[in-house]
Amino acid sequence: MNDSVAIVDGGFQVSVKASAVGRFWAAFFFLTAVIAVGISWVSPSMGWWFPGDGVAHSKLGREIDDLFHLILVIVSVTFIGTQVALGYVLWRGATIKPEEKALFSHGSHTLEVIWTIVPSGILLFIALYQMEVWAQYRMIKSSPKSTEPIAEVTARQFEWRIRYPARGKVLKADPQPDDVYTVNELHVPTGRSVSISLKTEDVQHSFFVPELRVKQDAVPGNTIPVWFTVTDPRMYEMVCAELCGWGHYKMKARVFAESDEDFDAWKARIAAEQFEDGFKKAAEAE
Amino acid sequence: MAVGFAVLLTVGCGQGPQAQFSVRDTTEELLSPAQKAVKKALDDGFGTPHELVAWQRLPVNYGGVHGAVGEVLADGKGITAKWEGDAAGVTAGAPLLWISGARAAESTSVDSVGSFDAKTKTLTWSGAAEPAPAAGDKLVIGFGQTLKTGRMVYMKNCMHCHGVAGDGAGPTAKYLNPLPRDYRSGVFKFTSTLTPEKPTRDDLTRVVKYGIPGTYMPSFLWLGGKETESVVEYVRWLSMRGEFEKRLDDDLSGDFSQKAIEESAEKALAEFKAAKADEKPEKPRSAGDLKKEAVAKFTNETDGYEKTEFPGVIDDTANFLAQGWTHGEDPESLILPSVPRVPDDAASRERGRRMYLSDKGKCYTCHGIQGRGDGAATEDFWKKPGSDEVYERRGLHDAWGHPLMPRNLTLGQYRGGRRPLDVFRRIYAGIKGTPMPGFGRTALKDEEIWDVVNFVMSLQYQSAPAPAKPAEHVAESK
Secondary structure (H helix, E strand, C coil), rough: CCCEEEEECCCCEEECCCCCHHHHHHHHHHHHHHHHHHHHHHHHHHHCCCCCCCCCEEEHHHHHHHHHHHHHHHHHHHHHHHHHHHHHHHHHHHHHCCCCCCCCCCCCCCHHHHHHHHHHHHHHHHHCCCHHHHHHHHHHHCCCCCEEEEEEEEEEEEEEEEECCCCCCCCCCCCCCEEEEEEEEEEEECCCCCCEEEEECCCCCEEEEEEEEEEECCCCCEEEEECCCCCCCEEEEEEEECCCCCCCCHCCEEEEECCCCHHHHHHHHHHHHHCCCCCCHHHHHH | CHHHHHHHHHCCCCCCCCCCCCHHHHHHHEEEHHHHHHHHHHHHEEEEECEEECCCCCCCCCCCEEEEEEEEECCCCCEEEEECCCCCCCCCCEEEEEEEEEEEEEEEEEEEEEECCCCCCCCEEEEECCCCCCCEEEEECCCHEEEEEEHHHHHCHHHHCCCCCCCCCCHHHHCCCCCCCCCHHHHCCCECCCCCCCHHHHHHHHHHHHCCCCCCCCCCCCCCCHHHHHHHHHHHHHHHHHHHHHHHHHHHEEEEEHHHHHHHHHHHHHHHHHHHHHHHCCCCCCHCCCCCCCCHHHHCCCCCCHHHCHHHHHHHHHHHHHHHHHHHEEEEEECCCCCCCCCCCCCHHHHHHHHHCCCCCCCCCCCCCCCCCHHHHCCCCEEECCCCCEEEEEEEECCCCCCECCCCCCCCCCCCCCCHHHHHHHHHHHCCCCCCCCCCCCCCCHHHHHHHHHHHHHHHHHHCCCCCCCCHHHHHHH
């Protein structure tokens, strides 16, 4: 059997070793796709998936995850479909008999129209479908009406300095005498929509709480509101997600989501500590 | 090509230079035998960054599990005994340090934990069989663990600014303003103790945990309890090491400093040249001669300084440091106000403002009439301490010789903490190593300090003052 085939292309004769090499590449590209799908399939069970326990702990975060899953399904179907087609075409080309005639589809108007319209349709669908979530995430008009500003978070090289209004007071843009302060420790109440005013003292930073699916750049000169509704009272990691200098890795902080009572009790405690005058201690020591 | 690529990939990898404790300039200026003696004393007392020495005379919590020997069991498999102490932290291979009993006297034996059964609390150790321990002998397992952990944390997070020896000259230090603290003088700025006292562990822990706003010292709140505790201990130890070196240098630099000898020889020569011929003064001796003489005086086999006096100096310095750092932790060194904070009302602030502008407080001379840190003192040329020379730059300087701006009190930035207690302490005891003096005990009563605290803490919230005639404010207070 003849194992090479001559293709006449533009007057030049190109000799292609058809059998072994061609089959190898067909198998190679097909297997690559199979391995990629396999790894993705086992990822969630191996802990190579979403941060923390794999579940979003904010209301909007769940919707963002749903969007992610929807897009994942769409791209998975597309990926598997195109890889199977690619594998088939490669295999078919590698095993083609010399006497068989190749089918030329190049320049097919119908095909071009199909693969322009189908992806456009999919993209348009995604663009329209995610609009609501995007608006809720980024547009003040669509933010929950009852959102309460709870703190001003100021990033600086290389820490987060946080200012809260006193118990029962409203957060003001300018510091107030009874404000309370923490560093690298953001306390928030759970179950209702709250917001922070994000600022930076020096360069760009980014406020990122992976388990809440909240990420927002802090831009010099701007005060940017970031709102979210934490669903579970727990501790969450909070990091800087914008390379901000040599100490970027030090900007590790924590978010403590608490019930309203605990949040209130914490604020009372921290305020007492902050307005400590040392006299009671002196009395105790004696 | 592949080789070239591999080489390119690994450029910059591999072992860096070994970490070393830097040596003070004043040590470098000593005559070589004196320099060697100081370095040897440092090596004996503190070791190197790779081989730390835990000098037990210093009040450092070096770490380890303290306990005692219970019943001694003889089962033929080495030395076995019941362990009376915490089971956590006892691991096979951990070094064992005897504190009392026959084995403590035998300083040569190096013991380590062979095996440990946590359930029965049975401990087997390796080491010489004799002398046998007795029930009740005290020992520490894993001695030095805290210092080791501290070194690890320090090298990872602190060294690049504060330097291996705590000299504030790490590789990133030169990019910072203000410069990172040089611990080697044993002086820390933000403390809760009286003016001459060392900081407490709590003070250093607060700085590590909450950082210093307005400087590059960030918060290390999430380092973890054990790591924070260890790094604080390590910084205390580094500070003791630095001050030990400084004090030895101070002792030796009078007689055994190359620089001092050269300078005095030059001066004498200049005087000789300036003298008139008919006075016929004796030709002064050369610096080389003087140095030789000083070296002989230091190294003499029978009555040389190194043999006779220096061991005593080392001893006294260690005692001095131990006392200082122990006394810092003493409750009586802690500043606590004798009266509660005076209610923060308009009247108190007004009293505080008058005190701020008075000749008794004189706060305005540095911090400015409006509290903006632009007082007249920032325009003066100040003398260097202990000399007639003035600093090259206008304005105040700290004990490390760096220019220093008085705090702008209108920013609401509190480097030493924003609790009223912190501000009270700043005014009561001043800020160590800076021209900020302490007003407590002598100049101001505690009530008066509280008035000033109330005034100072209100400055941030005042609306920008109208461009009035500042002279008026001064006139009012008189």
